[in-house]
Amino acid sequence: MLILLLVMTGMFTGCTPEPEELLTAPVKIGSLNGPTGIGMVKLLEDPDKYQVTLYQSPDEVVGKIISGEVDVAAVPSNLAAVLYNKLEGDIVLIGVNTLGVLYIVENGETITNISALKGKTIVASGKGGTPEFILNQLLVNAGLDPQKDLTVNWLMNHTDVASTLMAKEGTIAMLPQPFTTIVTEKNPKVRVAVDMNAEWKTSQKMELPMGVLIAQKSFVEDREADLAIFLKDYAASVDFVNSDVKAAASLVSEYGIIPDALIAEKAIPQCNIVFVSAQDGKADLTSFYEIISAMNPKSIGGTMPDENFYFKGIK
């Protein structure tokens, strides 16, 4: 098997790879049940080529990367850097797939801006991922101390946050899309209080690269042809989702990511699903890492990733 792989890879080096529709082996992908999962909904249609598992929280995906159970994974952008550091370079960032999708949502009418969060308790999930650090940065920008001026109840995943928000009046939560759209559609009392992405753009003057795609270094080096096919198919899936929203919505509901197709149709355009190559996204990512690591170096695993972190493209 290995020899066959090597032979096939050998056949492709040194020339522009022809898009072969055949993979040497299925690609195992771990993703999340949010924009990243939506973005690859077309890949879900092809289970022979792509074994996609959708997880509820980044922790679970991270575990699969470490154990080697997945070849490619969608993770929060900061966790990609953490993994790069902790696994000593064994993963590669192959693209940015989600921009700003974070909101403060409230079952009530009291919050209108970030400063209003002072002294409050909010529910959120995804501790250790981008929401935590984006929130902290916005709090600091508004003159608040993230440690002292509010309490965050970290729940296990976004679904739990959504349930709590819809059930209890007065709850304030930090939620990404598509959950934001889902809760506001399902419960009219729940409204978007703060658009964190807009706030970020205003104060930091840059995009908010929240989610990225990473791959095992072994996968990038040994199965370059498969990677090329994957990237092409993935970009096509993203295009499809953004252009044919209705069709995408029905697929999304079919695969259970957002069970209600009508809500899915409303949510998808808000999900800021993109596909930016590693090299194109490098500048924004580097700035983002610098901002959040200044507040807490552990947010990116201690050190800024070097340039080997960013996939250089198919040779």
Added chain:
Amino acid sequence: MIEVKHLYKKFKKEYIFEDFSISLADRKVTSIIGPSGCGKTTLLRMIAGLESYEQGQISGINQRSISYVFQEDRLLPWLNVFQNIELVLKSKFPPKESQLKVQEVLAQLDLSEAAEMMPDELSGGMQRRVAIGRALAYDADIILLDEPFKGMDSKLKNEVLPQLAAVWEKAEKTIILVTHDIADARELSDIVYELSGRPLKKVETLAD
């Protein structure tokens, strides 16, 4: 006088006492003897009010205080000898007087040296003496003793019996003791009754 009249008592489904009567004179030492398991302890317990009976009447015990020396001693293992005896005096006497009484009783029974010892550090015979001492110190009108000399060798018995006899002669108490040893019964008591038959109906007085 303590009178038991026409007593009926069941144990499980059988009657062990059937129309049983006995009179126990006040201010005398009475022994009740009989074979093991015949019901002597049960009789004593009924007199003490620890056990109920189906039919009959026990009179002469109302309003009177009772001391009881149990077959198993029933000393509190976490209190020493002094404290065990003192405990039963707390409701009757003020502290200083209690302590004097305890010391008196210990001296009477030759237990003064053991005052600070714990029950499980004592021999069976000594534990018995402490139980007896407790009953004596309580100074009740009626003293009931269930096999008081169990666990005592003859040497010890020869020491204790005269002590007890002396104490009992001075005090004018009603003493009822249950035993299977005829010789002990004879030596100590004014009256000896023997229980026989199953169920127990009658009582025989043995010549003194």
Added chain:
Amino acid sequence: MKISILKESSKTKSALILIFWLLVWQIVYTIIGKDVIVPSPMDTFVTLSQLLMTQGFYQDVSATMSRVIAGIIISFAAGLGTAIAAHLLFIVKDIMGFAVNILKSTPVMAVIIFALLWLPSGNVPIFVCFLMCYPIVYTNILTGVESLSKDYIEMSQIYRIRKRDLVRSIYIPFVAPHIKSALSLTTGLSWKTVVAAEVLASPTFSMGYNLLNAKVYLDTESLFAWIIAIVALSMAFEKIVNWILHKGKKGAYNDRSKAFI
């Protein structure tokens, strides 16, 4: 030569056993190779010593410790009260017996998740600790009270011992070993439940919160360092409690009661 080493003082033996296990750790670390799964003992201890120099460490430790103590105190107050009530009133025994049986079989995680729904995060650990420890306290004390032999009770009836002497001189000394064993059982359990609840509830000042952070940042050196700190403190706490319990009276009876512990 070998036999004499085995018979050396227990302090030396403990030290040697500790070194043995550290070597095992080092070997496992070398074999696995991935820092994110098992960190090296050296890095862990460096991290631990850095932690010990931060003020935050001691704030977190005292926060957790006060929750443990609060949980134990509440469990005992409730356990003692309900056990006595259960002994005196049958209906209390039936009602509480049912509740206690259910609590004993409920997994800690379920209790934590339930508590998270309606308690502030700082109190969740205390509540969870209480629910887990209370059944043990209640059962032990009730068993103690009920097992007081009828023999002693009859003796107290004959000698007309006053209620207050009955309680002070008979019930309390008899039930004391049961209370002590309940305490012994609950010290370890209370630490475990408090820290587990803290990981999920993540109150800002707590030892559990640091475990959670270490996990999400994949900071396994910190994770192991905190685990060592938690285990060490839990063991020290148990030792201190046991030492206090053993300062009892002399005598074979009291030594026998220590057999419970």
